[in-house]
Amino acid sequence: QVIDGGDQPLAGKKVVVTAGGTREAIDPVRFIGNRSSGKMGYAVAASLQQLGAEVTLISGPTRLEAPNHVSVISVTTTEELRDQVVQTFKSADGLVMAAAVADFKPAKVADHKIKKTTDNDHMVLELVKTADILKAVATVKQANQVTVGFAAETNDLLENANKKLQSKQLDLLIANDVSQPGVGFNGDTNQVTFLQPNQPPVKTPLMAKTAIADLIGEKVVELLTKKEG
Ligand code: CTP
Ligand code: CA
DSSP states (O other): OOOTTSSOTTTTOEEEEEESBOOEEEETTEEEOOOOOSHHHHHHHHHHHHTTOEEEEEEOSOSOOOOTTOEEEEOOSHHHHHHHHHHHHTTOSEEEEOOBOOSEEESSOOSSOOOOOSSOSOOOOOEEEOOOHHHHHHTTOOTTOEEEEEEEESSSHHHHHHHHHHHTTOSEEEEEETTSTTOSSSSSEEOEEEEOTTSOOEEOOSEEHHHHHHHHHHHHHHHHHHHHO
16 A cells, blocks of 8 residues: 555545546447546546546546556446446545436337338427436545536536536536537547635636546645545
C-alpha cells in the first residue's frame, strides 16, 4: 500500500466513475442514443486511478479501451446504469457522473422490428422519462461521500448548471457549454466551468480532456480531504 498525501493522495479511496452514453431500445434493431464518446469519463477514471484511488468505471457502449488498473462494468440502458451506480455507491467514497444519460426512453419496446409498410408517412414514438440517477443518489448520500456531476448546456450555462448543483446536491458540478467549438461531446478537448456550493464559478481555458480530468482529480482529492475533516 502507498502512503497518504504523497503522489497517491487517494490511496485507500474507492471512487465510482460513469462514462459514455446510455441507449434505450426502440425495437430489436434500433435505439435512442446520444453523441457521447466516453472520453471525458475515461480520462477522469484514469486520473483518479493515477492518484491512487480504487476506481470502478461504469460505462455505456464506447470505442475506448479500459484505463489500466480500472475495473469496468459495462451497461447499456439508463436503468442498468442506475442499478450499478446505486449498488457500487454504497461502499464508495466518491462518485463522478460523466455519463450522458438518456433522459427519455420509448414507452414500449416493440417485440419485432418496426416496419415502414404503413399508409401513414408519419410515426409517433411515445417516450417516458428515465430515472434521474444523481437525484436518486442524493437521497442516500452520506456526509462523508463526495458526488460530482457534469452539465451539458447550450444556453444560460451558469443559471442552468447552478440549478443542477443544488437539485442533485453535488459537491462539484462541471459545466460544459456544448454550443462552443471544441467543447463537450466527442472531441479531445473541452472547456469547462467548475461550480461548487457557495463559491464563485471557475472557468478553465480550452484544454485536452486529459488535462481537465487531472484538474477534476485534484478537486476530488481536495473534497475528500475536506470531508475527512
Ligand atoms: N444525470 C443522471 N441521471 C439522468 C440524467 C442525468 O444522473 N437521468 C446526470 C448526468 O450524468 C450529469 C448530470 O446528471 O452528471 C447532469 O446531466 P444533464 O443531462 O446535463 O442534466 P439533466 O438533469 O438531465 O437535465 P437536462 O438534460 O434537462 O438539462
Ligand atoms: Ca439530460
